[in-house]
Amino acid sequence: MTDDNTGLNDQERAHTAANLELASRFIRELLTAPEHAGDIPEGAALVLMPEADPELAFANIALADRLSAEGQSVIMQRVGIVGPARPEWQGKEISSINVRQLTPHWAGEIDPEQIVIVYDANRDVLWIDFFGGNARQTAVPRNGFALVTVNLETQEAFGYIIPSFVAHAVRKVPRLAQILAVAELRPLTTDELSGIEPVGQEALDIQPATPARITVKADLDIMLGDIAKLGA
Amino acid sequence: MHLLLPGRRVDRLNARELLHSAQPPWRRDSGPHRPQGKTVVDFVIQYEAFIDGRYRPVVRYDGSHGTPHRDTLDWDDETIKKDWDLEATTHNDAVTEAIDDIQANWERYLDGFLRRRP
Numbered sequence: 001m002t003d004d005n006t007g008l009n010d011q012e013r014a015h016t017a018a019n020l021e022l023a024s025r026f027i028r029e030l031l032t033a034p035e036h037a038g039d040i041p042e043g044a045a046l047v048l049m050p051e052a053d054p055e056l057a058f059a060n061i062a063l064a065d066r067l068s069a070e071g072q073s074v075i076m077q078r079v080g081i082v083g084p085a086r087p088e089w090q091g092k093e094i095s096s097i098n099v100r101q102l103t104p105h106w107a108g109e110i111d112p113e114q115i116v117i118v119y120d121a122n123r124d125v126l127w128i129d130f131f132g133g134n135a136r137q138t139a140v141p142r143n144g145f146a147l148v149t150v151n152l153e154t155q156e157a158f159g160y161i162i163p164s165f166v167a168h169a170v171r172k173v174p175r176l177a178q179i180l181a182v183a184e185l186r187p188l189t190t191d192e193l194s195g196i197e198p199v200g201q202e203a204l205d206i207q208p209a210t211p212a213r214i215t216v217k218a219d220l221d222i223m224l225g226d227i228a229k230l231g232a
Numbered sequence: 233m234h235l236l237l238p239g240r241r242v243d244r245l246n247a248r249e250l251l252h253s254a255q256p257p258w259r260r261d262s263g264p265h266r267p268q269g270k271t272v273v274d275f276v277i278q279y280e281a282f283i284d285g286r287y288r289p290v291v292r293y294d295g296s297h298g299t300p301h302r303d304t305l306d307w308d309d310e311t312i313k314k315d316w317d318l319e320a321t322t323h324n325d326a327v328t329e330a331i332d333d334i335q336a337n338w339e340r341y342l343d344g345f346l347r348r349r350p
Contacts (some may be wrong), residue, residue: 005343013339016243020338023245024331031272031324045244 018056022048026079044073051080068101102140104150104157107131116159118192119183124166126179127188129159139194145169149194161193173226243281243342245334246289272323275300277330281342290345293330300326302333304341307350 008016026048040046047064050056061076068074076097108131116133119126129149139147139161145168147161162169170177190197278292292303300320304313320326334341 005346006339007346008339016338017335020245020331020335024335027277027327027331031327 015056015059018050018053019048019060022050022079026077029079040075040077041073044075046075046077049076049078051078065101074098102150102152102155104140104148104155107151107154107156107158117179117183118188119165119180119185120188121185122187124164125188125193126162126165126169126183127159127192128162128179129192131158133192134158137194139196145172147194147196161196176226243279243338244287245331246276246278246280246287272327275323275327275330277327277334279334279338279341281345283346288345291334291341293326293333295323295326300330302330305345306348307345312348 006013026046045067047060047067049060064074064076110130114130114132116129117126137149137151137153139149142148142160145162145164147163149158149161150156151158166177272295275295276292278289280287280289282288288307289305289309292305294301294303299316300318300323302315302318303311304315306312318326318329320329
């Protein structure tokens, strides 16, 4: 509905008003405690995040994501955590996030000889690394089932981590169970999991990795396709 | 520092001078009659609307040339009206007055700006 010269509908008007309220609170926080502004780069676009307004938060996250994809320097700044009664432990809360668009690309041509596949039965986690199985920096969600292991600096992708592999992924695509036939069965190390801990299991005895290999290229293509389609 | 105000057009508050002032120009007041906290010695806060593919300043509160004032702007960023009648007597109060005013009147400012479209 538009009822004036501004062309704004009710939701747009509500969001703008709510964000102005956030801007007002943030500037007042700056006046009270400028150190809480953190290191905001000059010219950066600040997308303010509310404490208790999920609808506005989702809208603002979508905006930050879009601007970041367009190449802008974007900071997501949480508003409303400064106050005289703020307990000391809250000082460790993250109030500002530098939004950065991640566009991972495979680290090179995939050589079947370099593929490492490990299934950790205790965690029900499958790890696939296409480039020799060295420890990776982190993992980011690829879809509802799989994470992609990446190096944040180079944005190179190396493989997949699939939590709840049997419990969810195999139930979704039963033929993925065939991967277990060529997987090494052992606990995964924290490094191999890129620092994430899918189920919180305690550390188990770790044996040196002996990479399993897939020699049939067709199998690899099918599995890659299945994994890519898991979240579809 | 651009504070984005998502709506269909994603308007924003440009508070660049305020942030620039957040380091050396911030002054810690002292003495028995001074208010507690930090003092703003310089600021510009302007409401910008995203129209026809770019941000256009609609109204600007400016404390960078002595007395804080409000500029109402046209489509070429030229001041068409300058208001010196702010209630604030300090830059701190002027910043607060600026954001309160923009918060309360942004739709009116935007509507007036659009009506001045050349």
